[in-house]
Amino acid sequence: MGVDATYTAGPELSGVGRYSLRLMEGLAEWGQPVKRFYRAHRWWKAPWPKRLLWESGVRGVDLFHGLNQRLPRRGRTPMVSTFHDLFVLSAEYSTAEFRERFAEQAWQAAERSDHIIAVSEFTARQVVENLGYPRERITVVPHGVDWPAAARPAAEREKIVLTVGAVQKRKNTKRMIEAFRAMGPDWEFWIAGSAGFGAGEMLADCPGNVKVLGYVSDAELERLYERAAILAFASLDEGFGIPVLEGMAHGMAVMTGKRSALPEVAGEAGLLVDPFSVEEMAEAMLRLRDVELREELWAKGRERARRYSWSRAAKETQAVYQRLVSGEDLRQERS
Secondary structure, three states, X not given: OEEEOHHHOXXXXXXXXXXXXXXXXXXXXXOOXXXXXXXXXXXXXXXXXXXXXXXXXXXXXXXXXXXXXXXXOOOOOOEEEEEOOOHHHHOOOOOHHHXXXXXXXXXXXXXXXXXXXXOOHHHHHHHHHHXXXXXXXXXXXXXXXXXXXXXXXXXXXXXXXXXXXXXXXXXXXXXHHHHHHXXXXXXXXXXXXXXXXXXXHHOOOOOOOEEEEEOOOHHHHHHHHHXXXXXXXXXXXXXXXXXXXXXXXXXOEEEEEOOOOHHHHHOOOOEEEOOOOHHHHHHHHHHOXXXXXXXXXXXXXXXXXXXXXXXXXXXXXXXXXXXXXXXXXXXXXXX
């Protein structure tokens, strides 16, 4: 089978890039041979002597998986796509050009997919409601988490509130900074993520104890997760929210939003807040200064994160492939 491995190229992996890489590694562990395709303009390039035109459809594999809600033109090859989110259809969280381009890509992927993998029940509902895709042809396969070797206890952590993700409107960076002001001068707010849509507005008038780190490597992110006491991830629209699980796996106390997929991922292991309420976020951060509460969330979060693994994601994805290739009720014609 073949996959769109485009998002694994380059040194700075996004969340989709990490998903793509971990899924391919997991599939290899389960004995699934994978041919990687990379899109460059109109052409697919494969790491063997073959070039496939995007517009003419995929050939040479028994199944093709688009790992980020995009697919080439339909041919005879069965195709599945992963949908991570549909924020391009829900609000103005990016430029008009970006929303138009990726909305069209999502519509095409839904039209061309024999089956869709959604990373959360929330995303599955969005695909049904916004794209009219049949729910019976969607399988929810959650992301996994990279499990750390150890997790420092709450009492040994530094007075740092960490947020992970691009600095942008959708990630709610500005409101989280405003809420952090309640923590006082002995705490710091660290932002790990590249500049995104509206970054200038999000970072305007930052207090002196806010540190903007920019994009950080996986190794540096690992160190941040080990040092910081609190993870703040109150995004306005999230199809999954990998940092929530990463923070829990590393033993951090997590404050996250009540919207989109975040309650589904965090369960009762995090403090859930209204991401539009600066006051509610500030109150949650102040509560998390309590070491005993952080220790309680340390245990709950680690238990929660153990439910998610990349090996499990790969196994459940492979099961979708098997049903699709066998034709087991997955190639129904649209009514």
